[in-house]
Amino acid sequence: MLIRIPKADIKRGMFVEAVECSAAAFGKRRFLLDSKKDYDAILESPAEFVVINTAFGAEVSQQSGKPPVSRAEKRDEAAATLTRSIEALKSELINIVVGGTLDMEKLTKVVEDIAQADDETSAFFFDITRLRQKDEAMFQHSLAVGILMGKLGTALDLNTDTVALLVLSGLLHDVGKLTLSKNILQKQTPLTAVERNLLRSHPQRGHQLLIRHAIIPHEVLDICLHHHEALDGSGYPSGKSGSEIGLLVRIATVCNAFDKLTTARAGKPDQGVADAMSWMFERDHQFDRKLVLRLGALIDD
Template sequence: MLTRIPKAEIRRGMFVEAVECSAAAFGKRRFLLDSRNDYVAILESPAEFVVINTTIGSEVIHHGGKPPLTRAEKRAEAAARLTRSVRALKAELINIVVGGNLDMEQLTQVVEDIAQADDETSSLYFDITRFRKKDEALFQHSLAVGILMGKLGTALELDTETVAQLVLAGMLHDVGKLTLSKNILQKQGPLTAVERKLLRSHPQRGHYLLKRHAVIPGEVLDVCLHHHEALDGSGYPSGKSGPDIGQLVRIATVCDAFDKLTTARPGKGDRAVADATSWMFEREHLYDRKLVLRLGALIDD
């Protein structure tokens, strides 16, 4: 019997009659779904539905229930979603820089994917972004910060609209860096004074790019401009301090620093979650201690 199911419901052992998309990878192929590659390819495809043959397939959905995903399948699904999210984010960030139209629908989809991810899925997301490739590092950092900010906002019981703004702000906070040359962004040795000044201009550059788009909420603009401020006023670009730094910006500074500290980077080593949080906790003149503690409690090492 042929059954049409949403692609998110595919499981190993099902016999696939058709993947409803024009992707050449599937063509008119009919196959037993037993390889991870096929599973990921279907999830990554633009198809929304898959037709399965429950007469041939050994694993069938019975009584409306479905077999729970194995850990490997959950991981594969999270990896596929992450690849799609990074791709969508990359396209939109580049669009913002080159002055194209911002496709909020694309970004909203990513925000929803992240905001609705259950705890296990979002820690998988976080795990996967730690194995980032150099050329994708900025996009994956942006996504990771968006995920972290969303998780922290949820843990703080902020309303869903604010959590969505946090995810979006995390994804867009470093867009100004895309206007700087790779020589500066990927330089291994110390920066010259001029290079350092340029690098430190990325919050204003990002803010300038984002404010041209009326759909970007003010909170997101604020995070972009101030995510390098510090509680003691030693940050940039405004040197704001203490109570002048709002909660969303504080969340951003903590999540941004945390992701940088826990990501393997040449010359900087790989800090464990506990090391990162205690390093930040000891610097209460820079970071909001309460937020550091909440974030540390959220992430398993």
């Protein structure tokens, strides 16, 4: 059914037939409204009304006093978004490893969903990614780090483009691990020296994979290569230290370590948020203390 609604009533998920203004002001017609960019562009356009088609998209709110979405519904929505995101991430990471074409649009949708989530939804994302399945651990870790990096970037007042870059970097930072055998990644006993060196080569492996795709921004490459560096130079692969490690990489090192500490792994129970924070806070020779504090302030135990 076609319905004409004031532009202020549009929401993501609606199918837009037309925006009542000139094509020069807003030219797109007949599309599913699923990006914040289009949503903002409609609101900024001179149009007063938008025609939507409920046969292809979401219905109109019954009235302006429509009850707000319940917490349970919001959590279900967050879970569904994460399930979609993990599938998209999985297929694209595997594509990168096997040398296929990277579907940047698919990844951008994941980045948008995460970067534009409100605080409550972000909190649900965080809860849900902590309840990860073991065989999905690597993908869920990547998703969790993307979420944390986006949240921290927003809290630091970085601009939206930079926040999106941070989310994308989090999603891709460990892609090099997919080139290593599961025997190493899931080994329950201590690694041999050879295995340890192989594991520690994952940043370079990931960087080599990503650099083949011209569309990947250099900040993302940098974060992939250096997310295991430490402020005192004890990290790898380059042993960079202090000011050689820029803000975006520092954000990655803090979020990556935090997610690992708060997630149970073979032979290691998870730590609570507060314990993880104090562990990192005490290691200011490795981690940027200001960033640890900012991240801690964002997450409730």
